[in-house]
Amino acid sequence: MINKRLLIKNLLAHNDENSFYDKKRKINISEKEGKAKFLKHICALSNSNPKNNSYIVVGVQDEDNKIIGVDFFDDSKIQNLINAYLENPPIVQYENIPFPHLPDHKVVGLVTIRAIEKLTSLRKNIWKYYGGSVFFRDGSMSMPKVFDIKIEDVNSKIVAAIEAHAQNNIQYTLDAVFEFMEKRQDFNPQYKVFKEYFVVCWSGLKKMIKNETLYSRVDIELINEQVRLFFSTLDEVSISYNNDSFEIVEYVSLGLQNSFEYLELEQTIIKFDDNANYQIDTQLLFKPPQFNKRSLYHILNANNALLEKIKKGLKLTKNELVDVNNLPATYLICYLNNFNDALDKLHEAKPYLKTHHKAAYVAYKEAVRILRKVKYS
Numbered sequence: 127m128i129n130k131r132l133l134i135k136n137l138l139a140h141n142d143e144n145s146f147y148d149k150k151r152k153i154n155i156s157e158k159e160g161k162a163k164f165l166k167h168i169c170a171l172s173n174s175n176p177k178n179n180s181y182i183v184v185g186v187q188d189e190d191n192k193i194i195g196v197d198f199f200d201d202s203k204i205q206n207l208i209n210a211y212l213e214n215p216p217i218v219q220y221e222n223i224p225f226p227h228l229p230d231h232k233v234v235g236l237v238t239i240r241a242i243e244k245l246t247s248l249r250k251n252i253w254k255y256y257g258g259s260v261f262f263r264d265g266s267m268s269m270p271k272v273f274d275i276k277i278e279d280v281n282s283k284i285v286a287a288i289e290a291h292a293q294n295n296i297q298y299t300l301d302a303v304f305e306f307m308e309k310r311q312d313f314n315p316q317y318k319v320f321k322e323y324f325v326v327c328w329s330g331l332k333k334m335i336k337n338e339t340l341y342s343r344v345d346i347e348l349i350n351e352q353v354r355l356f357f358s359t360l361d362e363v364s365i366s367y368n369n370d371s372f373e374i375v376e377y378v379s380l381g382l383q384n385s386f387e388y389l390e391l392e393q394t395i396i397k398f399d400d401n402a403n404y405q406i407d408t409q410l411l412f413k414p415p416q417f418n419k420r421s422l423y424h425i426l427n428a429n430n431a432l433l434e435k436i437k438k439g440l441k442l443t444k445n446e447l448v449d450v451n452n453l454p455a456t457y458l459i460c461y462l463n464n465f466n467d468a469l470d471k472l473h474e475a476k477p478y479l480k481t482h483h484k485a486a487y488v489a490y491k492e493a494v495r496i497l498r499k500v501k502y503s
Contacts, residue, residue: 131225198231362377363376391412472490
């Protein structure tokens with residue numbers, strides 16, 4: 127079992143990026159340019175390492191390898207994005223790895239790329255890259271190659287040695303359990319051993335909603351591999367488990383004009399096997415709430431008028447200030463009910479909400495997060 131924190135340290139010990147690993151200050155797949163560059167690096171690393179894992183470490187300064195961390199990244203649909211844009215897509219996993227010196231809300235992202243020993247290429251155009259393009263690693267650069275390509279395996283022994291030096295042991299496991307139980311005392315920390323081998327620690331702020339127990343501010347750590355799952359104060363999840371699996375169901379609060387309800391968004395199940403392996407499966411459960419089209423049309427027009435006032439910097443009434451906080455959720459619901467222009471208006475509102483309406487900007491980020499999950503489901 128690989129301790130991912132040790133693996134990151136061993137990768138960084140190689141100093142410069144090379145043909146089996148890359149490091150990034152951050153990645154941004156919410157915009158076309160960032161998405162295209164991320165796909166380019168995935169393609170290049172997959173082609174440069176046909177028989178073993180490649181890695182991207184996210185949250186590291188390029189100049190001095192200083193670990194500064196990034197925000198928790200919860201895109202469980204990243205494989206669907208890879209499949210949509212790459213031919214012969216590798217198996218890709220993004221994991222959030224905690225480091226003791228980082229604040230609680232920061233982690234290091236670890237992207238693991240497992241090639242399928244076939245040439246990977248772009249399936250279709252994106253940004254300035256054309257469909258059919260093939261990328262390889264040339265030192266620390268991901269470069270396009272256009273020639274009769276022969277995939278060579280030059281890194282298997284190096285990567286195998288790095289992974290061997292990152293194996294977990296009983297001291298790391300016990301230290302991590304004690305550290306978690308001590309650090310999360312205010313949130314009812316618990317742990318459970320699965321299959322006599324895996325240790326899962328979790329904690330959360332308990333709340334009762336319509337006779338159902340939900341949790342917010344949830345931390346879940348797979349201690350053996352130092353992989354972290356996190357749900358913020360604004361999230362609500364249910365937690366259940368048996369001898370073979372640990373299940374989390376995430377809910378979102380959506381509605382119109384202050385009439386909100388909790389809807390299932392996504393289910394995450396960690397399944398533990400008898401052979402000391404595990405897998406994390408996610409399934410989108412979200413079913414968009416449907417509303418009367420005529421009513422939505424009038425609400426959408428009211429939202430558009432409110433957005434124009436915000437853009438012009440006009441003073442808002444007390445009721446309009448309340449409506450601003452609901453504006454992202456309303457645009458989201460309109461879009462999910464086939465008012466496609468609502469999505470453009472949602473993105474148009476972003477800079478104004480970010481600058482002048484902090485609570486509404488938080489709601490905007492939540493709306494975009496839901497859209498990202500739905501889009502790549």
